[in-house]
Amino acid sequence: MGGQLDEAPSEAVQIRLHRSESWLRKSKKAGSSTPPDLDAQFVFLWIAFNALYGKPRYRDDVQGEEVSDFKRFLTTVEALSRAGVASALRHPGVEEHVEWLLQSPFLNIECWRQWDRSGIRDRQRRIDVARNTYDKQHPTVSVFLQLYTLRNQILHGAATDGGRRTRESLRHAIPVLDASVRMLIGLVKTHHRKIPALDPVPYPPSVGEAVPFNAARFRR
Numbered sequence: 001m002g003g004q005l006d007e008a009p010s011e012a013v014q015i016r017l018h019r020s021e022s023w024l025r026k027s028k029k030a031g032s033s034t035p036p037d038l039d040a041q042f043v044f045l046w047i048a049f050n051a052l053y054g055k056p057r058y059r060d061d062v063q064g065e066e067v068s069d070f071k072r073f074l075t076t077v078e079a080l081s082r083a084g085v086a087s088a089l090r091h092p093g094v095e096e097h098v099e100w101l102l103q104s105p106f107l108n109i110e111c112w113r114q115w116d117r118s119g120i121r122d123r124q125r126r127i128d129v130a131r132n133t134y135d136k137q138h139p140t141v142s143v144f145l146q147l148y149t150l151r152n153q154i155l156h157g158a159a160t161d162g163g164r165r166t167r168e169s170l171r172h173a174i175p176v177l178d179a180s181v182r183m184l185i186g187l188v189k190t191h192h193r194k195i196p197a198l199d200p201v202p203y204p205p206s207v208g209e210a211v212p213f214n215a216a217r218f219r220r
Contacts, residue, residue: 012199013192016052020185023048027178038170039154039161045177046151052184056202067148071141073197077184078140080191085140088183089176097172098143105130107146107169144180147173 009017027044030037053073055062078085089098105111111130120126150169153159159166192198 007193009189009192010199012201013188015201015204016198017185017188020048020051020181023051024181024185031174038167038174041174042150042170042177043154045174045181048181049177049184052188053197054202055197056200069197070144073195074140074144076195076197077187077191080194081187083140084187085180085183088179089140089143091179094175094179097176100172101143101146101176104146104169107149109145109149143176147177
């Protein structure tokens with residue numbers, strides 16, 4: 001039989017899946033600690049996601065930016081799977097978290113731009129002026145744009161480790177990102193032949209044996 005699953009994934013796809021699944025396991029471990037390390041769990045989940053779509057940006061022929069990369073990846077996979085990720089995000093136990101994320105002005109980059117232009121710092125005032133910017137639809141890319149804002153807040157040092165302001169966002173973001181990554185891993189395994197952005201893989205591992213790397217020599 002000649003279905004999509006009959007053809008073995010390329011080396012690049014195998015590397016991506018291996019990396020992604022390793023960080024997914026790491027995230028699960030962070031979430032099972034007492035108390036759960038929400039910051040670490042979210043970061044590891046994003047790395048697992050990034051492993052699936054990331055491009056070798058050290059190459060001259062790689063253009064665009066990261067947001068364009070994951071938007072293109074999600075759009076391609078959703079088209080091939082007939083909105084497989086969107087379906088996963090509508091499951092009971094996940095959909096309510098999606099609704100919260102889409103309605104959070106603090107994860108909407110347009111809200112931050114508006115607040116910055118107007119110099120608004122008061123929390124209630126920020127919420128009041130952002131009411132008309134909520135996106136109550138369920139497009140997958142919109143959900144990931146909200147998650148990307150949280151990712152930037154944490155990875156770029158714009159939040160505090162264990163900070164009170166990000167606890168609620170993380171509690172809603174983690175189940176959404178976890179469900180998405182698990183679905184995306186499965187979809188990449190199924191549709192890898194039709195997702196051109198999977199090859200080449202960034203930072204491919206070395207092959208063969210070699211002598212130890214020579215340490216830098218410093219002049220005295």
